[in-house]
Amino acid sequence: MSIITARSLTKTFLVSTKKPGIRGTLRHFFARSFSRVEAVDCVEFDIEPGEIVGFIGPNGAGKTTTLKMLCGLIHPSYGQALVDGDIPHLRHSSFLKKITFVMGQKQQLIWDLPPLDSFKVNAAVYGLTDLEARKRIHELANMLDIDDELKRPVRKLSLGQRMKAELMASLLHRPSVLFLDEPTLGLDVNAQIRIREFLSDYNKKFKATILLTSHYMADITSLSRRVILIHKGKIFYDGDLKKLTESLSPSRSVNIEFHNIYPRQELEQYGIIEEYQNSYVRFLIPREKLSLSLTSILNRFSVKDLEVTDLPIELLISELFKHGKTQNVNIGS
Amino acid sequence: MKFFRALKALLDSQYALMLEYRVEIALWAVSGLLPLIMLGIWVEVDSSNFVELSNEQITRYFLSAFVVRQFTAVWVMVSFEEDTLEGRIAPFLLQPIIPFWRYFTSHVAEQITRIPIVLLMLIVFFIFLPDTFWIPSLLHILLSLLSIILAFWVRFLIHWCFSMLCFWNERASSIERLLLIPYIFLSGLVAPLNVFPNSVKSIAMFTPYPYLLAFPAQLLSGEKVNIINGFAMLIIWGIIFLCISLFAWNKGLKHYSAMGA
Numbered sequence: 001m002s003i004i005t006a007r008s009l010t011k012t013f014l015v016s017t018k019k020p021g022i023r024g025t026l027r028h029f030f031a032r033s034f035s036r037v038e039a040v041d042c043v044e045f046d047i048e049p050g051e052i053v054g055f056i057g058p059n060g061a062g063k064t065t066t067l068k069m070l071c072g073l074i075h076p077s078y079g080q081a082l083v084d085g086d087i088p089h090l091r092h093s094s095f096l097k098k099i100t101f102v103m104g105q106k107q108q109l110i111w112d113l114p115p116l117d118s119f120k121v122n123a124a125v126y127g128l129t130d131l132e133a134r135k136r137i138h139e140l141a142n143m144l145d146i147d148d149e150l151k152r153p154v155r156k157l158s159l160g161q162r163m164k165a166e167l168m169a170s171l172l173h174r175p176s177v178l179f180l181d182e183p184t185l186g187l188d189v190n191a192q193i194r195i196r197e198f199l200s201d202y203n204k205k206f207k208a209t210i211l212l213t214s215h216y217m218a219d220i221t222s223l224s225r226r227v228i229l230i231h232k233g234k235i236f237y238d239g240d241l242k243k244l245t246e247s248l249s250p251s252r253s254v255n256i257e258f259h260n261i262y263p264r265q266e267l268e269q270y271g272i273i274e275e276y277q278n279s280y281v282r283f284l285i286p287r288e289k290l291s292l293s294l295t296s297i298l299n300r301f302s303v304k305d306l307e308v309t310d311l312p313i314e315l316l317i318s319e320l321f322k323h324g325k326t327q328n329v330n331i332g333s
Numbered sequence: 334m335k336f337f338r339a340l341k342a343l344l345d346s347q348y349a350l351m352l353e354y355r356v357e358i359a360l361w362a363v364s365g366l367l368p369l370i371m372l373g374i375w376v377e378v379d380s381s382n383f384v385e386l387s388n389e390q391i392t393r394y395f396l397s398a399f400v401v402r403q404f405t406a407v408w409v410m411v412s413f414e415e416d417t418l419e420g421r422i423a424p425f426l427l428q429p430i431i432p433f434w435r436y437f438t439s440h441v442a443e444q445i446t447r448i449p450i451v452l453l454m455l456i457v458f459f460i461f462l463p464d465t466f467w468i469p470s471l472l473h474i475l476l477s478l479l480s481i482i483l484a485f486w487v488r489f490l491i492h493w494c495f496s497m498l499c500f501w502n503e504r505a506s507s508i509e510r511l512l513l514i515p516y517i518f519l520s521g522l523v524a525p526l527n528v529f530p531n532s533v534k535s536i537a538m539f540t541p542y543p544y545l546l547a548f549p550a551q552l553l554s555g556e557k558v559n560i561i562n563g564f565a566m567l568i569i570w571g572i573i574f575l576c577i578s579l580f581a582w583n584k585g586l587k588h589y590s591a592m593g594a
Contacts, residue, residue, distance in 0.1 A: 013590060073423055075587050091586075093429040101427055108424035110346060112353045117346045124342035125430050127335045170424075 002046035003177060003209050004070060008079035011040040011065050039065040041233035042079065049176075052203055052210040054220035054241070057230035058321045063213040066230070067179045070211070071101040083177055097126060100175040104185030107166050109154045115165035116150050119172055126173035133172065140168045144198050160191030167195070171202065178202075180212045184219055196222050217314040231321060241313075248316040251284040253309045254294070259302040270297055279304070339430050340438060347435075347442035358443060362450045365406065368399040369458070371523050385527060386556075392465045393554035394525055396458070397477070401549045402522065403451045404444050405485045409436045413496040414506040426589075431582070433493060440489060469555055476560065477553035483567040484545045490574035491541065497578070500585030515540065521547030541570040 017035050018028040040062040047053055057063050068074045070081050072088030072095065081088050086095035109118045116137070123133035141147055144164040149157055157165065163183065171178075180199070184192040200223060203210055214220055220227060220241070227244060229237035237244060254271065258279045267273060270293040271285035285293050290308070297303065351358060372395035376388055386394065413436065416422040425432040459466045469477070495512065498505035517523055519542035526534055526547050537543055548563040 068423075071427060073426060074589060091426075096427055096429045099427070101424070103420075103423070106420050106423060108421075110350060113346060113349055117349060121339075121342045121346045122428075124335075124339040125428050127339075127429075 003049040003084050004045075004047035004211065005082040006043050006045050006066070006070065006079070007081075009040060009043040009066065009069060009076055009081055010038070010078040011062075011069060011074065012077040013037045013039055038233050040069070043230070043233075043235050045228055045235065045238050047209060047211060049209055050203070050207045051226065052199075052212065052224040054224040054227040055211055055213045055230065056220060056227055056317060061230045062233040063230055064181050067101065067181055067211065067213065071099055071179045072096070073101065097173055098175055099177045099179065100170040100173075101179040102167060102170045102181065102183050104163070104182035107154075107162065108169055109162070109165055111154050114151045114153055115157075115169065118154075118169050119150075122169050122172050128173065136172055136174065137168065140171060143201055144168065145194065160187050160194070163187060163191065163195060167198065174206060176206070176208050178208055178210045180210060182214055183212070184214060184216055192216065192218065199223060217312075217317065221313060229317075245310055245313055245316065246287065248320060249311045251286050252290055253311060254283040254285050254290075255307040255309070256281050256283070256297065256303055257305040259304050262301060336430070340434060343435060343438040344442055347439045348445060350439075351442045351446040355446060358446050359450050361406070362403060362447050362454065365399070365402050368395045368402055368522060371395055375524075386525060389465075390554065390556065391525070393467060394550055394556065396455075396465070397550035397553035398522060398546055400451065400455070400553065401477075401481055401484065401546050403447055404481050405488050405545060406444070407440060407485070407488050407492045409440065409489060409492045410496045410506045410509045412436060412439070414499045414504070417499040418503060426586075433582075436493070437489060440485075444485075469553055473552055473555055477549050480549035480552055480563065480567065483564070483571065484549050487541055487567055487571045487574060488545050490571060490578055494574055494578045494581055497581035497585040500588045515542055516545070519543060520545050521550065541566070544570065
């Protein structure tokens, strides 16, 4: 049974519009005009307990608005969301104790006090005993590899240390459903890796369900097998990340370094030549012809080195959003 | 029980935070000198010509008003507006305790931090004007303490109700300036209520304002005052604004668009 369900989930905002210049300003002052913005448009999906799902889309696609509806921060204009049997926007205390919403750009820690003070407040708010709170702080601190920093004022911590402390504050009550909005935003590569490892460990240890948005594809590829793609408020792909890669990139990139230099015309029959530099050639070969082409190349030419790779997922998805090819991807593929 | 534990933890953390801001709080306390300035003016013009109070009584009234004002200061509209606009309110809305208590404990913590500062200011005042020194009776101290707590609660609720407008409007705190006008004139901050014409005074007595400052100040200064009426009005206004705030909170949350979050 699904732990997160979205059915026809829709959010419409009324946004005031104003033309530039003094005439526009005066007109706006006396008669405001509004336009309706469909931030999220009939979104539907189910997420199973323990799943980690990547929620991908360009800026303004509706990712954060969807997360805000699922965690109960805002009311949907239409449709329904269910999270572990609860209607989120009713914000029942029992529901709030089961979820957390971490926003990469926002923090709940008290800026001028050490994180431990904020943890103490959160522990009391979520009804943890002192002993329980101490145990959990110790456990999370170990998992995140943070210790003395928790006694320093938040304003003195680095961005990475702050994010770790923020995660601790958000997970102290041990929620079973995590909504994460850009949790690695602005962090250096090492801190990003640490946060990813931690989220993966938390998911395994507590069987938590995670819905994650990130503009860093490495977050998505290292954590989730399933992705949901959203564009202009509509979902256009919900399924396996690997299958998405395959459908977006029907060819694979093959880099070959030959012992000799071969004429370009002789090599063109095996695939599209993307790069040709003396003895180094980069091909794009359709997946279905890959083994046949490689066998022929290895039999006919003297090969020094060979590498087969997929095109980077960032590139594929960015091209997808850039060229508006979203309708070409089959939902549920 | 769990609720009170949470409240205590919030108060502890807010108190720790306020101690970090102690210089700022001292400056805020000093900026609340208006009743003492008014005291100087009223004594200078010989108040007995305008109100049925001797110079000694007027001195005690404004000194008491100074103390009451220090411990009924409310700025929740400004904090709530900032937090709503910048999205800081979002994580607190997802915790199983409504953000009201965060702001409330923050105010209480600030007022606890003010206690030594206000005491120091009073000591300095009495050193320079030793003739004005008096010690209220224990009964008056206890009654005025209770009235200050209730007055703070009512004033906080009034401001909290108007803070809910932040869910609809991005600049709701401008209303705070509007609320300040009736507070200055009807609460007895610039002049004792006796100075007003009877018609204005009788209208004022139906508003919450005289009970937010003049009533606790009169109790503390030992002036004759209708105690039952004063406490009854504070309780009635407290209930009215509590109901309005609950209604406005539920309506506001439905309208909340989580801007900035």
